[in-house]
Amino acid sequence: MTDSIHITRRGGQKSRLTLKAREMMEAWLFVSPTVIGFIIFFLGPLLAVAYYSLTEWNLLTQQATFVGLANFENALLENPDFWHVVRNSVIFALGLVPLNMALALTLALALSRPFRGVVFFRTVFFAPVVTSAIAWAIVWKFMLQGEGGFINQVLALVGISGPNWLREPNWAMAAVIITRVIKMVGLNMILYIAALQAIPRDYEEAARLEGASRRQIFSMITWPLLAPATLVIMVITTIGSFKVFDHIYQMTGGGPENGTLVLAFYIYQQGFKFFNVGYASTLAMIMFAIVMVLTLVQVALRRKGME
């Protein structure tokens, strides 16, 4: 109170400036923990990893030498592992994203309106989301054991001799994708339910009065109105699929024969197993670039959608 009186007494241009300056100082005080933490643990490291990516630095030799773009050349042009890893990451994303989104939308359509049991089903489909990925991977790895694993024992009942899921590269990739979809689909389901509930009911009722079938209502009303949500969910899910680490670490360890070695795991392996700091940083920069491109695509598409 005394402050404000003081200022009104002084009056004029100058006091307004000091008031502004004071508010500004307060604001920076409020954001200072965030800003300081951001600089130390995010911005600084981001600049550092950009620099590391230009060095040849093996922790065992303890020497960093500036080599320019040699690591990028190595990754993109020489090292066959890199493209194998990119291929795996792309297969993982191409398998996971459509499967996840189709299932999420189907579940959301079934569960967006109240009926008896709707809460039960939502709770069930969302439960793996709150569970640790390590725990989820442990249990599925157990159930997917080649001999005596639960899945193969069930398959045996109907006369199918199941493969040794996690020991064959293609089956391992399929297993990782499917168990990841089951783990994460609940999140997208919830986002789709929120989007569906935001669509006014009148649209659908009007269409029904006009004699539109369920399929027509979906393809001509619901699906177009869901487009913004679909875009956001698609980008989030794709970025998430490039980040996946713990799930693969626990289920396959990148194997068999590097069949599930994806980008995030490759960075960990190069940096913290083989101590190739320079090369691992190059991989991190490539991952950063991929995520940035995906984000910009989302922003661009959103802007286009608004016009």
Added chain:
Amino acid sequence: MSLRQTRILYRACWTIALLIAAIPFIFPFIWMVSAGFKSVTEIFGAPSLIPRVWRWENFVEVFTYQPFARQYFNSLYIAILVTGLTLVISSLAGYALARMRFAGAALLMLFLISALMVPEEVTIIPNFFLMRWFGLVDTHWPLILLPTFGPQGVMATFLMRQYFLALPKELEEAGKMDGLTRFGVWWKIALPMSRPALAAVAIITFLHSWNLFLEPLIFVSSLEMFTLPLALSNFNDSYGLPLWNLQLAATSLAVVPILIVYLIAQRQIIESFALSGVKG
């Protein structure tokens, strides 16, 4: 068939389809608990949901194989600390970004938004050297500092900002008239009004910390310092093969309490995730 009958049939078909679809979501949990009680010989024998011999010793051996109680406690206290810190820091910054005008605010927003999308894997290598330089490797500090100030903390900040923006300004202005400082307005008026947002941030932050894996894997090496996910992946014999019954018993101990809390507060928890996702 009448219209009513077809509708009932339609509904029944959907319900049955949903029940079948629910199996891979529920069954792993049930099988996990069941296997946690079995012996090594029974675990890969003919499948049975109820163990033929209940081997309670598994749940004792979990604690003697490694300091599991200590590891459990580590996860708990780290998650609580991270949650508390995140609540304070994100609500302060979120409030300033929503309510106060200051030079650099737009730039700060831009920086924070870009941080939101960048995976931890990108900055983990320099962060490792940073922590080593601070002498914090094999302590819990990295597991507290990185999530609090990393993308997770930024996400919390945006969630808070979004909520503050939607609050009516009048009460806060009245508070200012009554002589409250900015800090007082934040603490006495804005925070109490934003309990739903604080709850959402708390839930998401706690679970994120509780399930964190990459950071513990990289920063922590001694068994007493392990957190739960790291401990779970460590139930292996000397050949590196999983000790399945112990591992599954331990996993049950780690997962079931979270599931119970989830079942009690499922509405609140699911809404929290919806809130954080919509923004992203």
